[in-house]
Amino acid sequence: MRLATWNVNSVKARLPRLLEWLDEARPDICCLQEIKTTTALFPEAEVNELGYEVAAHGDGRWNGVALLSSVGLEDVSPGFPGEPSYAGEPDETTLLDEPGLRKPETRAVGATCGGIRVWSLYAPNGRTPESAHYAYKLEWFAALRAVLEGELRLQSQLVACGDFNVAPTDEDVWDPAVFVGSTHVTPPERQALADLRALGLRDVVPTPMKGPHPFTYWDYRAGAFPKDMGMRIDLVYASQAVADRVTGAYVDREARKGKGPSDHAPVVVDLS
DNA sequence: ATGCCTTATTTCATAAGA
16 A cells, blocks of 8 residues: 655646556555645636545645545544644634634644544644644644544554654754744644654655655755755655554655646655 | 746735745
């Protein structure tokens, strides 16, 4: 079985690249992040053509996640219980469940696919450590941890993957000096990842197809990709039972090349 | 060659990304 996760940075803008990649890499389960469209406007028919069922969860311009599966898609969960809402100042665009109660952003979708509980996750960015967005990011990880802890009691086959927006170690950024004082590398963010691993989740570190670091993201600007100025922020956190099945994992950096790429590359994991 | 930002929307400017 082949599992993949990819922050596509708009499923509409990336549709030709996405379809081409799915056809070539043939993952059985594919987690997508930053679809940047609504659930209703997800290009479901095009993906169905390739043999995938779709669970999309998006609300418009920002964020949005999806799960594609050719091995079944059951017990779909758009978002998770206790998922916090952004804690900053609301404005006229803020989505409300009811007056005064904000809806969570569309950052998680879970489903059971081929006997594995799978989560496609897009963690908040955090912006700056002083920002309300940063506190929200840490709250979001804490709420996620609680949900995964509960699910792991019932389901040994589980994988939480996606864009975690945290580089686990200094080895996972191209130049740690550049990130001093920035989000993605602070001790509390790294502790949030450590708290997930403490549940028994294993970081499935992929092989970089070139260079020493398995980076998954390179900024569009300043020629970051050809210079390999990247970060490893797209992660596959697998339960021990899934980790025991891993036969290989790699970053498909070919997908970051050429015309109209996402700024993230897919992470591909093969399971026995 | 891997090649110097991109996306959707409140569009001819802005906010956000990490």
